[in-house]
Amino acid sequence: MTTGYDDPRRWWALAALGLAVLTLGFDITIMNVALPTIATELEVGTDALQWMVNAYILVIAGLMLTCGALGDRYGRKRLLLIGLGLFGISSSIAAGVDSAGPVIAARGVMGMGAAIMMPVAFAVLAALFGPAERGRAVSLLVMGLGVGIPLGPIIGGYLLEHFWWGSIFLINVPIAIIGAIAIAFLLPESRDPTPRRPDVLGAVLSTAGLTSLVYGVIEAPSRGWSDLATIGPITAGLVVLAGFVAWELRVRDPMIDLHLFRRPQFLWASIAGVLVTFGMLGLLFVVPQYLQFVTGHDALGTGIRLLPLIGGLVVGAPAGERLAARTGYRVPVSAGLAVLAASAALGALTGLQSSYGFVATWLATAGLGIGMALAPAMDAVLDALPTEHAGAGTAITMTLRQTGGALGVALLGSLLAEGYANRVHTAGLPAEAAATARESIAGALAAATRLAEPSLAASAHAAYLHGMTLVLAATAITAGLSALLTALRLPGKPSAASVDDHRTLGATTSDDRDV
Known part of the structure; x- marks a missing residue:
């Protein structure tokens, strides 16, 4: 079977990737229109509602570096299928629960799936398309992700007018299934032919540092930039990320090559x-x-x-x-x-x-x-x-x-x-x-x-x-x-x-x- 730049399936594979990132795009914003309904139906307060939104963002920010490196090492097709599986399963769980805690947990797992799919989807393009075609492929994938973000309020508004609040999560399930089937059959596997040794400490430092930094930034508008709950996580995140940079520059097999900069x-x-x-x-x-x-x-x-x-x-x-x-x-x-x-x-x-x-x-x-x-x-x-x-x-x-x-x-x-x-x-x-x-x-x-x-x-x-x-x-x-x-x-x-x-x-x- 033909693979690489001449693979006749590559544009169909791109369509499957586009469907996956479209879902990620509208899931960034679809929660915003659903919050008033969820607050009424589940009888939850502002803090719980904020965590339903922020759990998704925090996990994406914290895990994306690690997930991109894992895709290079263990295979991008494999990681995409895992990401779609996590995304679909957690969406179905979120649609069927009746309290805030499970919704927040499910949103965190959805963020884990998104953290896998976002960098790996774009990385696949380098293996599927040569320089002459890659620009067009990138523009189509960017359109998929970009269009999904403003689509969130439209899709969410329609679903909330016609169905119950859990439908904003349930809509992800058939899309994840279709995307996984398409990727399984259409996408060739790609990975680093000479993978490095796992950089466990680098993964831990990057995840902890980014999660802490982004948490502090998210808290700033509501608590104020001078509040300890803002300054503490931001400072801790920056310190840990400085340690991550120092480690990556000295370790023999770094998780990411900072010399790219x-x-x-x-x-x-x-x-x-x-x-x-x-x-x-x-x-x-x-x-x-x-x-x-x-x-x-x-x-x-x-x-x-x-x-x-x-x-x-x-x-x-x-x-x-x-x-x-x-x-x-x-x-x-x-x-x-x-x-x-x-x-x-x-x-x-x-x-x-x-x-x-x-x-x-x-x-x-x-x-x-x-x-x-x-x-x-x-x-x-x-x-x-x-x-x-x-x-x-x-x-x-x-x-x-x-x-x-x-x-x-x-x-x-x-x-x-x-x-x-x-x-x-x-x-x-x-x-x-x-x-x-x-x-x-x-x-x-x-x-x-x-x-x-x-x-x-x-x-x-x-x-x-x-x-x-x-x-x-x-x-x-x-x-x-x-x-x-x-x-x-x-x-x-x-x-x-x-x-x-x-x-x-x-x-x-x-x-x-x-x-």
């Missing part, structure tokens, strides 16, 4: 991916709340109104891939970041009387910029890696994106909260209602309804819009500076090291990629 193409493409993710998650953090609480749409209506972002992404990813094929990586990545900056700046002009057509315009433009930049950035990362180490290498990039995204949401969330709290008018309200109104726009609108105070609702709308303006302005500035930095530092053409790697790959025997 000496390659400008890998370094700056990874940084660009983090910065694009920062901008995308910034938009997805503020816009759904604007659509739901300021303009008054329900969960499904909010999700549908995010479709222009998806449309822009679907257009932008293949456009970036084609531009990269003609001009190299620098042009589409820096141009995409510039388009994202312009769209965020335009979004910052949104007012209380702005039409949805105006909002849809800048959302579509943002999606265009995200797609243009993210797909070539991921292709540049893969192009800079030896194929046998593609899992560990992409895991580095995906971990940086996950951690950077969590940090971005925390920073932008703090900016939004401060901008909102400083503008909402609570004078004359009972103390408890005033505190609730200052905490969030949802709390303010609930208090306004309860107290029959339309002026409070109007003030909350204006205050939220002010906070959103600050977030979008910060996103525009960050993306604009990122575009300039990328234009100056990201190599325009494949690095000499990556070219040598691909030449070496051409001589690899079929034993290195057995079916």
